[in-house]
Amino acid sequence: MDGKLKDQYLQDQLPIHRFISYRVLRLHSKLNAQAARILKETCGLSLAQWRVVAVVATEDGITPSKISRFSQMDKGQLSRCVKALVDSGLMVTRDDPADxxxxxxxxxxxxxxxxxxTLPRMLNRQDRLLLGLSDVEREVIFSxxxxxxxxxxxxxxxxDE
Amino acid sequence: MDGKLKDQYLQDQLPIHRFISYRVLRLHSKLNAQAARILKETCGLSLAQWRVVAVVATEDGITPSKISRFSQMDKGQLSRCVKALVDSGLMVTRDDPADxxxxxxxxxxxxxxxxxxTLPRMLNRQDRLLLGLSDVEREVIFSxxxxxxxxxxxxxxxxDE
DNA sequence: CTTTCATTGTTGACGGATCAACCGAGCTTA
DNA sequence: TAAGCTCGGTTGATCCGTCAACAATGAAAG
Incomplete structure (x- = not known):
């Protein structure tokens, strides 16, 4: 009789709820929102900008094209990220002597x-996510x-066949 | 010595590669692109529009607010989806006699x-995704x-603690 | 040397998602 | 009935991700 409760049943029974791509979309938007919240409080970077910072921090001197190749980030997005980070004084670019x-x-x-x-807070979040899973789930999810x-x-x- | 190969090692070793939210982002964008490709070929709907069609097909007479509540889709996005679907003649709205x-x-x-x-192609895709996983993976991933x-x-x- | 092709990075355009302000309708309480 | 609240839906602003076109550079092939 309760409307909200009935909606809950609906949610579990609708075929869409077992659709992988739908579940991935929902999980993605929640993780995204959470990360954006943390980054806003901590350093004001967008998620994409933070990823670039994190990569450059561990691989000093890396080039945008390499980042784009292995992380599958869009070239254009990367270019704008780098521009923003340089403009706000977090990053510098150095020309290659040979190319x-x-x-x-x-x-x-x-x-x-x-x-x-920022890194500790993001690692902390990562830990919370991983610790919330069982051992099996943690093992299996990446594969x-x-x-x-x-x-x-x-x-x-x-x-169709 | 090979540049591309070295990038591959880099990909596997960088800490970011084990970050859940990064992996979910990547998976999401690939699933999204694949679904958009199929829908473009098959019916020309956007992914969000398709989801609305799929839900209304199984729950005739459902209201936008209910869809929004259980699927966690944005009200605004839903409103625009419905408008587009009505405009292209796939859906009709009926007023409630009491409200x-x-x-x-x-x-x-x-x-x-x-x-x-369209449904068979989307179910086919879903099957291919699920059949690519082991039994354990399939069991565990939804939980x-x-x-x-x-x-x-x-x-x-x-x-930070 | 010159032509052709691949690579690097920049830019503009477009669609999608999110957020907030808003309106009209119903319910509640005095 | 009037005031204040909630609810359903619409709209506009903004940001982000994606794609395509482009300029500049370098490499390869004739």
Whole structure:
């Protein structure tokens, strides 16, 4: 008789609730919102900007194209991230002596400071997420992600069998 | 010595690769792109529009607010989806006799036709995703999603301990 | 040397998601 | 009935991610 409760049953029974891509979408938007909340409080960076900072912090001198290649971030998005980070004084670009197309990225002192201040909170969050899972879930989830990514990248077979 | 290969090692070793939210982001964008590809070929709907069609097909007469409540879709996004679907003749709205705020949604004949044409391809895709996983992975992944969603919704503890 | 092609990074355009302000309708309480 | 509240839905602003076009540079092939 309760409307809200009935909606809950509905949620569990609707076929959509077992759709992987729907569940991934929901999880993604929640994780995203949580990370954005933390970053806003801590350093004011967007999630994409934070990822660039984190990568450059562990691989000093890396180039945007390498970041784009292994992290599958969009070139354009990356370019804008770098621009914003340089403008706010967290990052500097250094030209390559041998190839004028290439930029090498490094954090400034301010960039390192912000990275070191922010990383613990992000690791803490990561730990909370992982500790919330059982051992099996923690083991399995990454391999499942790998497999799903491969399938999602594969061509969609046009025939229905 | 090979640049591409070295990038691959880099990908696996960087800490970011084990970050859950990063992996969910990547998986999400791939699943999204795949679904958008299929929908574009099949019926020209956006993913959000397709979800609304799928829900209304199984729950005729459902209202936007109910959809929003259980699927956690944004009210505004839903309103625009419904408008687009009505404009293209796939859906009709029916007023509630007792409460003039409420709209009940139903598919038109054309809407049902498109739903029945599209659903098999989407289910096929879903099957391919699930069959790519091992039994354990398939069992575990949904419970892991549930737990992660709860943690992501929880307040972020401000203290670093 | 010159032509052609691949790579690096920048930019503009577009669609999608999110947030907040808002309106109209119903309910509640005095 | 009037005041204040909640609820359903619409709209606009803004941000983010994606895609395509482009300029500049370098490498390869003739």
């Amino acid at each position: 004028q197309r290439i930029q090498h990225l490094s954090l400034t002192a301010k960039g390192h400071e912000i990275h070191e201040r 499942a992600f790998d497999k799903l990514e491969v399938i999602a990248d594969a061509a969609d077979d046009p025939a | 003039q705020r409420i709209q009940h949604l139903s598919l038109t004949a054309k809407g049902h036709e498109i739903h029945e044409r 892991a999603f549930d737990k992660l969603e709860v943690i992501a919704d929880a307040a972020d503890d401000p203290a």
